[in-house]
Amino acid sequence: MSIASKANALWEYANPKKFLTTTERVLPFFWISSAVFIVVGLVWGFFFTPDDYKQGSTVKIIYLHVPSALMAINCWIMMLATSLVWLVRRHHVSALAARAAAPVGIVMTLIALATGAIWGQPMWGTWWAWDPRLTSFLILFLFYLGYVALWEAIEDPDTAADLTSVLCLVGSVFAFLSRYAVNFWNQGLHQGASVMRVGAVTGTDTEEKVSNIFFFPLLVCIIGFVLLFIALVFYRTGTEIRARRIKALIARERVNG
Numbered sequence: 001m002s003i004a005s006k007a008n009a010l011w012e013y014a015n016p017k018k019f020l021t022t023t024e025r026v027l028p029f030f031w032i033s034s035a036v037f038i039v040v041g042l043v044w045g046f047f048f049t050p051d052d053y054k055q056g057s058t059v060k061i062i063y064l065h066v067p068s069a070l071m072a073i074n075c076w077i078m079m080l081a082t083s084l085v086w087l088v089r090r091h092h093v094s095a096l097a098a099r100a101a102a103p104v105g106i107v108m109t110l111i112a113l114a115t116g117a118i119w120g121q122p123m124w125g126t127w128w129a130w131d132p133r134l135t136s137f138l139i140l141f142l143f144y145l146g147y148v149a150l151w152e153a154i155e156d157p158d159t160a161a162d163l164t165s166v167l168c169l170v171g172s173v174f175a176f177l178s179r180y181a182v183n184f185w186n187q188g189l190h191q192g193a194s195v196m197r198v199g200a201v202t203g204t205d206t207e208e209k210v211s212n213i214f215f216f217p218l219l220v221c222i223i224g225f226v227l228l229f230i231a232l233v234f235y236r237t238g239t240e241i242r243a244r245r246i247k248a249l250i251a252r253e254r255v256n257g
Helices: 005-012 016-047 057-090 092-124 132-153 157-184 196-203 212-256
Strands: none
Touching: 005 092, 005 132, 005 196, 016 057, 016 092, 016 212, 057 092, 057 132, 057 196, 092 132, 092 157, 132 157
């Protein structure tokens, strides 16, 4: 199969009926596998790993904080990709997928902010600091809220999709900063990347990284959160498609009536 034919096959899922049929078939797998990975990862991490020699048992909040923070950022990146598809190809499923993902991103961002505060208080002596990464993450959260509010404020769905797509492009700056702020600014309380770094894989990195005894259950949790995110977005996108169909039917009945 050529690249062009593979691309055309992928675009078939922009058809709402095809999307609903496919996601309804695979959703049980994502629900079950995400639950298994999250439960196994959290039980493994909280009950079968030792306390850290520096942070004690407080370090175990990493199993909630890191996966939720990663998904909060990657959720916006997914929204950016689907928003670009909408702007270029005008596929309604892509716009609805971005809309469906936003509340999931809000929840992930809230979990990351809350667990970060709980983790930071005993480590830094404060619940909050205007650290570059923390500040950019808070602004990202506000962009999430603004994105959802803009969808709700505009009645015409295509106009709402256009404006929220532009907002998503602007907010992507803060999603990028949330991920890489500590690489741009050395000052600040938040530590640098210690879980996944190129140097840590190649062996050229001399900075402190997460020990394998913590890393492996954390990796299981991250996989679980990714699977949960996919399941939630598939489910919510299907709900958005059905809601739009209902509105179209109601509008048609009013015209005919």
